[in-house]
Amino acid sequence: MLRLGNIDYSNCYPIHGPVLDGDRPDWLDVVDGAPSDLNRRLATGELDIAPGSSIELARHAREYSALRGLCIGSAGPVESIILVSRLPLTGLDGRKVGLTTASATSRCLLRILLENRLGVTPAWTDFDQGRADPLRSDEGDFSAALFIGDVALQRERRPGEVYVDLGAEWTKWTGLPFVYALWLVTDRAVGRRETYDLHRLFLARRDAVSADAAALAEIAGARYGFPPSRLRSYWSRIRYDLDDHMLAGLRHFLHLAAEIGEAPPVEGIRLVP
Numbered sequence: 001m002l003r004l005g006n007i008d009y010s011n012c013y014p015i016h017g018p019v020l021d022g023d024r025p026d027w028l029d030v031v032d033g034a035p036s037d038l039n040r041r042l043a044t045g046e047l048d049i050a051p052g053s054s055i056e057l058a059r060h061a062r063e064y065s066a067l068r069g070l071c072i073g074s075a076g077p078v079e080s081i082i083l084v085s086r087l088p089l090t091g092l093d094g095r096k097v098g099l100t101t102a103s104a105t106s107r108c109l110l111r112i113l114l115e116n117r118l119g120v121t122p123a124w125t126d127f128d129q130g131r132a133d134p135l136r137s138d139e140g141d142f143s144a145a146l147f148i149g150d151v152a153l154q155r156e157r158r159p160g161e162v163y164v165d166l167g168a169e170w171t172k173w174t175g176l177p178f179v180y181a182l183w184l185v186t187d188r189a190v191g192r193r194e195t196y197d198l199h200r201l202f203l204a205r206r207d208a209v210s211a212d213a214a215a216l217a218e219i220a221g222a223r224y225g226f227p228p229s230r231l232r233s234y235w236s237r238i239r240y241d242l243d244d245h246m247l248a249g250l251r252h253f254l255h256l257a258a259e260i261g262e263a264p265p266v267e268g269i270r271l272v273p
Helices: 010-021 035-043 054-059 105-118 149-154 166-174 193-224 228-235 244-259
Strands: 002-007 028-033 049-053 064-074 081-085 096-100 123-127 144-148 162-165 178-186
Touching (some): 010 064, 035 049, 035 178, 054 064, 064 193, 064 244, 096 105
Parallel strands (some): 002 049
Antiparallel strands (some): 064 178, 081 144
């Protein structure tokens, strides 16, 4: 049995849709979770493959490979990785800023954008975005908070709040796309026939996302609580193809992550053929 992790957000559905709502192979088991939960399950051996946070590839470079040609990324705004702030970014130095525990890569990206790019070092504080919104509470005195995934997409905007799309800020700063997640593969799954078959299925889904977006959005809209038109617009922002340009953005991010101590330096990225 091959154990696949599924990010329980709408951005994963265009690739995973067939195994969630279609004909699931009898050799495949699917486990839902937030990105941070799937990261933990991969590391503890509970999963064989999962769309894991890209920073996890650096933190487990000796244990993980990535499925060639697949990612969840953007070349500009992504809409689902958002810093909501009550102050301009330059005013966040020393102020309390919430980091959602649902993410690993986005937390690191925000640190790089504020600390490296702007020289701003907030008082970072974890919060669970599934349970609380620190900017809508009288407790905690948060000046800003990072939200990801469908929570970020659904969050109602209010006057006085500044919304910063981290994908847009990264590309504006570096000129490169950003890779939020890769389909990480543990060493025990590399070379298995089931891994090869699943890889082929996902590559076919990647190539059909644009053509199938309308039909997929009808199904996913009911599953995740979005109007189909909203999902089609959102998916048009996402890059699922891990090409050379996306790899360049990934390598640059991992280099900067190593500089701030978020992960060890990475000598090479292993890709499953």
